[in-house]
Amino acid sequence: MIRIKKHLAEHWVPPLIGIALFLFLWSLLAQGGGALPGPLKTWDSAVVLFSDPFYQKTPNDQGIGWNILYSLGRVGIGFGLAALIGIPLGFMIGRFGFLDKMTSPIVSMLRPVSPLAWLPIGLLVFKAADPAAIWVIFISSIWPMIINTAMGVRQLPQDYLNVARVLNLSEWKIFTKILFPATLPYMLTGIRLAIGTAWLVIVAAEMLTGGVGIGFWVWDEWNNLNVEHIIIAIFVVGIIGLLLEMMLVQIAKRFSY
């Protein structure tokens, strides 16, 4: 009984105090006049919003559920393509020094570029908003995957390579039994960073490209001056980002040695 109390006190009380304080400050700010709606007003609005998340009136007026799913879809496609290209590329860059030296100036130069700077190129090449948004996700999530996978391959302990040499393993066996499992934790770190960036970028990209999606929805609600919905969107984006992160941390835990 005392144990349970202690557990409660250590794990649940501090976050609850934090949230309560946050809500208190928020309502204080909302009290001071201005257009910022308070927590209660936002909550009421959220209840209405989530009671019918999947309605479809017009292409520009669809339920919050659809907006979230569309955004997740774009992230999934852009991120998936980036993984498909970035991870094998990372393996090759890590394994072959020549390729590493060849690509390193380009990667170092392009990596710090804000993902949105790539949007006009996407619009120009694909001549459509949707592929351009996916392109931005692709380009922003490919760098962490290349860099982390390559680092994992480079940091392969010499001991494991000696084992491979002494046992005279084939290239395929070296890859499946040594290189891949040894690199997996690094790769998962890259994936986690990439998906975090991708989810960060999608809101901004959709604000610019329009269509159905959580980013565009925020912009649309701003034009409607529906501030409650904007606040709800911020929470939705935050919670989904948190869930994605937690999911990948769980996967990474499974593969740490």
Add this chain to the structure above:
Amino acid sequence: MKKYVQIENVQMSFETKQGTFVALKDIDLKIDPGEFITLIGHSGCGKSTLLNLIAGLLMPTDGIMLCADREIAGPGPDRGVVFQNHSLLPWLTCFENVHLAVERVFGNTESKAQLAQRTQEALALVHLSHAEHKYPHEISGGMKQRVGIARALSMQPKVLLMDEPFGALDALTRAHLQDELMKIVAATKSTVVMVTHDVDEAVLLSDRIVMMTNGPAATIGEILTVDLPKPRNRLALANDAHYHSLRGAVLEFLYQKQAKKAA
């Protein structure tokens, strides 16, 4: 008698920023089948380098190296290596770690059941049958090293090469594994080359102790034949005069003839 391992006039140098560094020179050593050889010397004397040369992990700058009359041109399964830090793959179970080696050597000629049986026999040899489905992080340091020995022996190598295999273990575990190693070597009639810095270990296990001079340009200083009868028992030897004279000879070489200058 046919020489198993033949090392003639071997020299090993490394290119460094300060120029050529000669690690080993004029190494001549012949090892008979079934012999247990230890390499002993101060750190930096190139004893691990010599072992890596026999393993084929390094290629000599000059000289001839043969194993069973064939030139050593790289690592091969005819020379099983036990590393100091066990070097088991952490994502594979003990069984899978050994099986990887078995599969490589016998995979083309034997059935899956035979391969599994070889793996189990190797683990049984080091008394680890009960731990075959455990991962390396679930077993003790001594057990890991035993899996490493099982992995090396499972390939039925012509020579077993061990690089300070018990160096990282506590004294009691080390003694236990030395006793086990003596039994395994007697049962399998293995030829062994072992690097060590432990004088007692060298005298207890060896047929001959190869004592190396200090580097750079280290070479073989003396070779001491240990003619103690086998099987050897560490308790009986503790009061054996001949054991102590052999031990004294090694100590004299290390601390008098090759005394390290205070660093």
